[in-house]
Amino acid sequence: MKRFTLTACAALSFSAPAFAQQVPNASPDIPVSAQDRFYTSDQFSNTVSVIDPSTNTLLGVIKLGDQTPANLSPLYKGQLLVHGMGFSPDRKTLAVISIGSNSVTFIDTATNAVKHTTYVGRSPHEAFFRPDGREVWVAVRGEDYIQVLDGKTFAPTTRIPVPNGPGMTIFSPNGKYGYVCSSFSPETVVIDTASKKIVGRVKQASPFCPDIAATPDGKQVWLTLKDVGKVMVFDAKPPFAVLKTFDTGAITNHVNIARTKAGQFAYVTVGTENVVKVFRTTDFVQVASIPVGALPHGLWPSGDGSRIYVGLENADAVAAIDTASNTVIATIPIGQGPQGVAYVPGAVPVGEGRANLIPLAQAGMKIQLTLAGTGRSQVTLFDQGQVQILQAAVAGLSPKMPYVLGLSSRADGGGVIQPLAKFMTNPAGGAIVNTLGPLRQIVSDAKGDMRRYLVIASGDPMMPSAVVQVQK
Structure with a gap:
């Protein structure tokens, strides 16, 4: 046939x-x-x-x-x-x-x-x-x-x-x-x-x-x-x-x-x-x-x-x-x-x-990370030289609600959050989130006091609320 x-x-x-x-x-x-x-x-x-x-x-x-x-x-x-x-x-x-x-x-x-x-x-x-x-x-x-x-x-x-x-x-x-x-x-x-x-x-x-x-x-x-x-x-x-x-x-x-x-x-x-x-x-x-x-x-x-x-x-x-x-x-x-x-x-x-x-060449360079907690998100840092494009495939959150992708100085996501991008989840509780910056240097390469951790928190960038996902 x-x-x-x-x-x-x-x-x-x-x-x-x-x-x-x-x-x-x-x-x-x-x-x-x-x-x-x-x-x-x-x-x-x-x-x-x-x-x-x-x-x-x-x-x-x-x-x-x-x-x-x-x-x-x-x-x-x-x-x-x-x-x-x-x-x-x-x-x-x-x-x-x-x-x-x-x-x-x-x-x-x-x-x-x-x-x-x-x-x-x-x-x-x-x-x-x-x-x-x-x-x-x-x-x-x-x-x-x-x-x-x-x-x-x-x-x-x-x-x-x-x-x-x-x-x-x-x-x-x-x-x-x-x-x-x-x-x-x-x-x-x-x-x-x-x-x-x-x-x-x-x-x-x-x-x-x-x-x-x-x-x-x-x-x-x-x-x-x-x-x-x-x-x-x-x-x-x-x-x-x-x-x-x-x-x-x-x-x-x-x-x-x-x-x-x-x-x-x-x-x-x-x-x-x-x-x-x-x-x-x-x-x-x-x-x-x-x-x-x-x-x-x-x-x-x-x-x-x-x-x-x-x-x-x-x-x-x-x-x-x-x-x-x-x-x-x-x-x-x-x-x-x-x-x-x-x-x-x-x-x-x-x-x-x-x-x-x-x-x-450089077009293939990337770092992959995972955020977990309420739901789970996969994050890729696409290397562009000194900066990276971040793309997060977010899943498992409440539908049609505002959230913030940010940075925390603590591995548990606590403390002050530095906002990177705000987003609204779709009716399925997911989202594709993008931002840009020298992120690899602080979330992957850095040690000690310079190290930062990606987090997702509910609410608005001006007043983030509870952290729901943390970088693992």
Whole structure:
């Protein structure tokens, strides 16, 4: 039996098989080979990591910008907060979103060279080519529209109004519909790709959807709800009825579909549990929970459905999962803070595909810590030289309540707390918290009176209350 994987869109007008957003649902399948590439968007090192899946090794990174503090200059020209990722149906072009610089960078997959950069509206999140390759749809999450770009020149052409905060667009296998979920409004809309008009609306169970996927059989659309730790599934065809909404876990992030010899399955990353959960699409029953590493984020199947590759946001690594056994078969070091990912079969038709890549170097340096008490938080310090970007995946606290991440001079968290960042937990009692500073030097390297300990306390930074978690 052949193996197939999820496609967001099947080819409409190519004489040879074409492969669109989430790998093919068209025959023939493409076995894993040295011509394939797996890419990650590395948010804190501002790089794209390039992996050869035939050997599960990092070939190098494509540098799109600088690390902090160089990227804070008003004269800075590089890309900032490299985040989202898609690729063209002919597999020749990678589209990489940078949230902080409001850009889409188009990269030649054969040479790893940047061939164009298009600047769009505030805080774009994801960019995906339409199945026929004629357009690129960019979800401009900081505003209320999809920015459409020409698929060849990459120039802006038109805008499609949608509810505030579009998180991502994915296309139906036949290319008729574009499904757009929202990160700020509790509504997913369905757009007719020919008329660019909204033809359907699906109420989300919460406002925050970061990711959406369509099944290769054209029957279902899956989306994640990060703030409440749920997944929703709705009918891919009119009237787009909701089929199922169910709990998956705090900081549920991305979803993707693999169609294998055993059937069709949805793979879902759950950040606070450090696992990928696997569900049958026929009856939504969970069949596996796969430990993968710190804060799994984006994931994507190989061209034959034999593997799922997962970016580990707080581990600076990629986990390769064998879908037959649902076990991790390799863990690969990459750049800092992987977000969006893409598996591109046949990305490099000839040669080794190492041109324009640089070594990982400092982009791989990090320190991982744990805070425990009421709930448990995983913390990573991403080294940027003299300063570090701190990212904490917080879990187990009271929902929708204010807290403070700070420093204490005592190992038990007592005494005066020096605030670093304030945050509000989501309805699942979790949060992703970021701050910046020379933190490694005092929470890890320092001794004696200079040593400090990370803590989380309830309340406001001006008047922190009881400490609920302490660095261990």
